[in-house]
Amino acid sequence: MDIQGRDLSETVWTRLDRKAGAVIELTIRQLRHKISTWVVLALGTMLMILLLAFYIDSVREGFESIDNDGDSVDQDRDGYPLGQERKYGTSDWNGEEYPGSGTYIYEGEIDWNDENREISGNKTWEGISLLDASWIDFDYKGGQWDYIIDWDDVTDCPDTRGELFVDWIPDYATACELEDGTYATNGKFNAEGNITVPRDYYLTYGYVTGIFDVPKDPKEMYIDEDDIDWDGSAGSQGADDDGDCHRTDWFTQMDGSDEYLWWEEPHRPDANGNGIQCDVIWVINSQ
Incomplete structure (x- = not known):
């Protein structure tokens, strides 16, 4: 206490x-x-x-995404989907032809029996030749079915097959390098230099003009890109959301006779025959 x-x-x-x-x-x-x-x-x-x-x-x-109109494919493997190729009027079966690729202008040829077998210049060449190049366009490539030489795959010419251009020629769309630095070609390529065409073979030449750059669209842009836009009633439904039916300001894909080119499906904006372009007929069964 x-x-x-x-x-x-x-x-x-x-x-x-x-x-x-x-x-x-x-x-x-x-x-x-x-x-x-x-x-x-x-x-x-x-x-x-x-x-x-x-x-x-x-x-x-x-709800799996489905390409219901088939325009996301890339048949020629040039990186441009069919839907984008259609906009620019180019073929999806030709890897050398794609949006912005330009137009090839034919200038001339050396035929199999022409007397003059040599030519020089900076051109687009196609055929069998002996190339003494001062410049080669290594970036000039095409699709899987093109006649374009892939210079990344060029190897030395074999010396065990006999005389070049007599006993053998390079394989289709290939080239090989000789000991003196020249190339034996069998295909299409862009290059500057001197060209010699062997007897009994031919070569065509020209140039490409009107080239411009077009970015490649991803194929996802052409999958599920155009809904039906159903309003709940029967009859004419839908709108051309992505413009691939009306095709306003698109390049045409027709020949001189107003016929569609062989590689392009016919364009029928009124395929259902109801007099309204780019719609679908929605039928509701009341039973």
């Missing part, structure tokens, strides 16, 4: 100790409660994200 007769447990200091302990205990409890709240919130968020991922995956499986 103190001098006033009070028990030590009732002194000011003991009361302060109890209050301090209570404050510490309350703080710890609040901190524990706050941490548990954040843990529950984080787990709940992760669970919602996981459920959302499963939902998106199920939606994608249930």
Whole structure:
């Protein structure tokens, strides 16, 4: 007891100790409660994200993207989808012809029986020849069916097959290099230099004009790009959302007789015959 007769447990200091302990205990409890709240919130968020991922995956499986008009293909493997080739009036069966590729202008040829077998210049050459080049366009490439030489695949000419241009010639759309640095060619290429055409073979030459750069569209642009736009009623429905039916300001793909070129499907904007271009007829069965 103190001098006033009070028990030590009732002194000011003991009361302060109890209050301090209570404050510490309350703080710890609040901190524990706050941490548990954040843990529950984080787990709940992760669970919602996981459920959302499963939902998106199920939606994608249930609504698979379909190229219903076939214009996302790239038959000639030149990197331009059919839909983009149609816009520019180029063929999707010719890798040398693509949007911005320009127009080939024929200048002349050396036929199999011409007396003059040599020519020089910077041109587009096509045929069998002996090339003494000062410059070669190594970037000039085509598709899988083109006659264009891929200079990345050029090898040394073999010396075990006999006399060149007599016993053998390079394979189709290839070239090989001779010991003196000249090339034996059998294909199409851009180059500058001196050209010699062997007897009994021919070579044509010209140049390409009107070249301009056209970025390649991703094929995804031509998949699910044109919905039906159904308003819930029967009859004429739909709109040409992507313009590939009306084809306004498109380059034509016709020959001089107003006939579609052999590689292009006929364009019939009113294929259903109802007098309205670029629509579909929606039929609702009431039974």
